[in-house]
Amino acid sequence: MTSTWLPPEQYIETIARASSYACLFFTDTRDRPVQLRAVYNEGQWQWPGGNMDPGETPWECAVRECLEETGIVFEGAPVLRGVTFGGPDGDWPANKIGFVFDGGSLTDGQLDAIVLDPSEHSEFRVHTLEEWRSLMTPEAFVRLGAVAEARRTGTVAYLEHPRG
Structure with a gap:
């Protein structure tokens, strides 16, 4: 460690890089998780969310992505339910940090009104945790x-190196 001060543009080159995402975790009124099937990987189930834009907070990202991916205009308060951290993996050269917010419970009417972005998701499903277990990778199910x-x-919840 050195005591030499570096300008921010030089210092930033010396620290770990990370991408970040945020999402909303919903259930139905019977407490069954709601997930979306990704079109780029038909075996991957995920929550409405995505990568943060420059200058965007995790909460702003979760609400924006939810609207884009489901048509749901979420107006609840930010309640954090999970933080994930994954290191570089395969072709991804940076850390990945995620924020999972509680979206609450969706009524049958709200579920029926979901409009998926077909370029991102092919369907959504509602299942019990036990039913989700057989549809997901073990790592994704842990999350x-x-x-x-x-x-x-x-x-x-805090999870390191989540996969899936």
């Missing part, structure tokens, strides 16, 4: 289970 448990207990 789903941890966030569902955090919601049930009113806590925040």
Whole structure:
């Protein structure tokens, strides 16, 4: 470690890089998680969300992405339910940090009104945790289970190196 001060544009080159995403975790009124099927990977189920734009906060990103991907105009307060961290993996050269916010419960009418962006998602489904287990990779299911448990207990899940 050196005591030499570096201008921000030089210092930033010396620290870890990361991309960041944010999403909303919804259930139906029977507490069954709602997930979207990604078109770029038909085996991947995910929550409405995506990568943060420059200058955007995690909360702003989650609400914007939810609207873009489902048509849901979310007006609730930001309640954090999970934080994920993954290191560089495969072709992705940077850390990835995620923020999972609680979207609450959707009524049958709200579920029926979902309009998916077909360039991103092919369908959405509502299942019990046990039903989701057989549809997801084990790593992705751990993340789903941890966030569902955090919601049930009113806590925040922290997961390192989530995959799936």
